[in-house]
Amino acid sequence: MTRASLERVEARPGDPVMSAALVAEHGLSPEEWEQILGFMGREPTFTELGVFSAMWSEHCGYKNSRPLLRTLPTEGPAVVQGPGENAGVIDVGGGWGVAFKIESHNHPSAVEPYQGAATGSGGILRDVFTMGARPIAILDSLHFGSLDSPQSRYLFDGVVRGVGDYGNCVGVPTVGGEAIFDPAYERNPLINVMCIGVLPLERLIRGEAEGVGNPVMAVGARTGRDGIHGATFASEELDEEAVDSRPQVQVGDPFTEKLLLEASLELIERDLLVGIQDMGAAGLTSSGTEMAARSGSGIDIDVAYLPVREKGMTPYEMLLSESQERMLLVAKPEHEEAVREVLERWDLQAATIGQVTDDGMFRVREDGVVRVEIPVKPLVDDCPTYVREGVMSLAVAEARSADLGAYASFESDGEVDAALRTLLDAPSIASRRWIYEQYDTTVQTNTLEGPGSDAAVLRLPAEGRALAASTDGNGRHTWLDPRTGGRAAVAEAARNVACSGARPLAVTNCLNFGSPERPEVYFQLAGAVEGMGEACRALRTPVTGGNVSLYNETGGQPVYPTPVIGMLGVIEDLERRVPSAFQREGDEIWVAGVTRDEIGGSEYLAACHGLVAGLPPALELREAASLVDFLVEGAADGAFASAHDCSDGGLAVALAECAVGAVDGPLGCTVDLDAAPAGANVSAAGRWFGESHSRIVLTCRPGEGERIAAHGRRHGVPVARVGVVNGPDSPCRLTGAGHAIAPPAAELARIYEEAIPRRMSEEAGITS
Amino acid sequence: MKVGIVRFPGSNCDADVYRAVTEGLGESATYLWHKSTDLEGVDVVVLPGGFSYGDYLRAGAIARFSPIMGEVIDFARGGGLTLGICNGFQVLCEAHLLPGALVRNRNLRFRCHDVGLRVENAGTPFTSAYAEGDLLHIPIAHGEGQFVAEASTLDEVEAEERVVFRYVDRRGQATDAANPNGSARNIAGIVNAEGNILGLMPHPERHSLSVLGNTDGLGVFRSLLAAVADGRGRRSDPAPPAAAEFAAGAVAGVSS
Amino acid sequence: MSRVWSVDVRVTPREGILDPAGETIRRALGNLGYEGVHSVRAGRLIRLEVEADGAEAAKASTEKMCEQLIANPIIEDYVVRVREG
Amino acid sequence: MSRVWSVDVRVTPREGILDPAGETIRRALGNLGYEGVHSVRAGRLIRLEVEADGAEAAKASTEKMCEQLIANPIIEDYVVRVREG
Ligand SMILES: Nc1ncnc2c1ncn2[C@@H]1O[C@H](COP(=O)(O)OP(=O)(O)O)[C@@H](O)[C@H]1O
């Protein structure tokens, strides 16, 4: 490319004058500004400044996270498409692929929970269907403040309705997720939504802009002034002003999304496109430049052709608008008319706004006059990155070294009984029925196991196969020890998937952290990513994509560092899938995995003693990997009647969950916790409520326990028979460490079921 | 039997009905595009669940004016077997093919879970495969499923035994607790006076495949098969080719 | 002469039809400490810009739209009002 | 003296905020042959019976309710009007 080939770029009359303040307002540092001047060879126009501001924001440019993300494993036999596309794709056999990705919409949801969550769902759906995949499931990972706070209840209610209404209308079931409540998320909730789609592998399409002269088309909703600078917004802390930043609020239109979905899949199926991409964060700017960057081409568009919703929009606004339900596509030239016809059939707007070029430039005209001309490669690929120094904060150091001796034992059986009830009533543990009954969980008739089980299980188009999915993370553990938290998120997600009988295959992830400019946050980010990478390697589950959401803080207080893992696995024979809860009276109860004296960071300390302290349970990689093998092979062999992962609340809570979750109503049980495999010197609290990793509650038909034992021996996983499942009207008789309790299963079920509805009773959907 | 499944742009249970008819029952099904005016000679018309045109105004309000609905209304009025599920029920009410209306659930929230349904009338072409009093477990998934009508209308519908399904608890009782949306008299589904048009909120098609572990809903489609074999209802007339072509290009109920 | 009129349609739940949305707002207001809110009805407000030959014509045409589409007479009442132009 | 006032709250989507409901109604009216419907905005109408010491007090108290609960100021505008008692 030579300078001679370039056109004259004209500033727009009335544009603000370039100044240091204006540059700073656009979130660019003086050094970044110098770098821009360097490769532009001139001062950018105001419109160009807007483009840089968006593309070099944390959200699009991954300034602070890219060097860390590079360390994650991204390759494996199942991976068809790794990071760098709209979504990752894995091969699930029989010629079928699964596209999946997770995305955050934290800041928009803090400002307007319903629309924020709805548009978050919309964005991730588009990422999946632009790969040529039909979305078959949504999972949502949600973190809020305490439900005792009216503000948290308002956010929680709005987000759940927003996620629900959007997916329900588009017709994609929401089949799983997680919901955690902790004051650390009080004013900065985390809303992460994962979407999964299926596609015949030969139909995979990418977000590429190839072929000089090929038409570039804008499709879907008209462009309005909403969400301008959303990407920059997502890269800043939330403060009082942010809450007042009205133009940034986008309203979702799930019906238009449904039209886009059907039309896009039809266009892809008929092979009419070269490339297609969602106009997500930073709208036209990021979709246009990223498509060109992937193919090493250029793109030349004229915003005069862009259908708009409001009068008098400037190129700056049109380039940065984040109006929802829009896509950018590059058509095969001979098919431009056919593309138009398909879109018309679906009552969608389509406008050809420009074409693909070979000069490597992102060129934007306004009625022919060039307003933007930026070389694509440095814009997209050379966004400055930062490697920072991290340090552990004093608060964390103090919390880690706290003496937990006082909480390790119980005064009486009554205290144990009360603790179990408190834990089942804790919103982070209690039944999520209140949430998922607002979601359509069964549309598309693929749902084999919906919400409520360890992993969602969906049948795949390939005969007899099923897909298992789970999202997991633990902010509290990650706060206390980032590397362990990162490992544990991956391992827990893998366990959940494996409990259903599926072989974990690959992950997507969402990194929700505070400002990386704080050394204590950077420490968390670096540690968590390191731990994630270690676990992904140990479990052979490469990372195929994800999302980074930084600057999650309010009033200088970062949220807990919260890496969320979305894990997929495949069950070869769906008849061999394993449910989570007890199945029938008389079944033997077994525990696999070792209980250690680990109560640090537990929900028990938090819910019963208001304490976040100690070291979180260690995650031994080899143990985690053998446990997964044990589960997958045991399930394939039909050795388990049920399998439930032991996590928040420990063994006692896991057993209670198995009891209250039985399909036809709660079942009692008799269990000796002391019989479970254990390390040395495990305290009473550790035995009952400690959260040691890599432990599973299993059941089998009476007399079939030897099969569990054999699988345990084969994989070096300690297993032991601990008790038996009782009938419907019986108590959960639990003994251990010198204590015995026998709360009726029905009573535990009532506590578990009512915890969230009781807190939400007066908050019905008022403003919609 | 050939089942015609109407596809509004926002329908999202169309494929589920298709699978219930083809995989569950082994019969044939075809989609009827909302902009078409040709029922293609089908024996049964199904208006599936979903959000026909977004349903931002009132569920089913706009769908009723779509080109295909003109044909569906003629077909149904002429005795053709017509089944409206969820959004389809809403459309049938808006089109005045069934009495009453469906308004927001009484708790103002979308609800999706299995409900208990009691078969109140096994003498319809939609329920002959069941016995009166049978208890079914079938999912609901709706935000606007509260059936309301004037008391006199309700009395008439009851007197004529046109209530086909009622929400009940595990013991088969039509209690308030078993009523998921506040529907008048726990009504989940009704037929018209002639008995050839059924609207119901629950989704029988979602429980029609054995792989999913419950086939309580398949009886609805099995009943239709029997009715068609018996020569009940009537077959739709395919439109003359010229008219069909014209209709395909006609303006839809919604266009940008 | 033809010009554009601003027309408001107020749609309210019919007397006797349950109004859970209104009822919920009333309860929530009570919980927030607002006393003396005797009843709340929640309806819809549709605001149209209609081209017509006069206020009367704008009103008549909007009323037809209501009958046909905007309101459902089984459950809703409506009132059409032409605002100052 | 305290008495009961009928108060109307009209809630409409803010300028510039996408209004899919209004847009859908507009298109549907067009397809039904209503010409000259230039724009449609879909809002809410909340009708309250409020006990207060005068029309002004009724209005002031309802405005507080709007801010706190009835409207969502981030995406909606609202107007409170006391109707003839
Ligand atoms: N935490 C992460 N780990 C690995 N890859 C990531 C992560 N976050 C983002 N990516 C990848 O970087 C690319 C750009 O992501 P993103 O900007 O979120 O996509 P979009 O343009 O759809 O918003 C995607 O392919 C995504 O998968």
Ligand SMILES: [Mg+2]
């Ligand atoms: Mg995206």
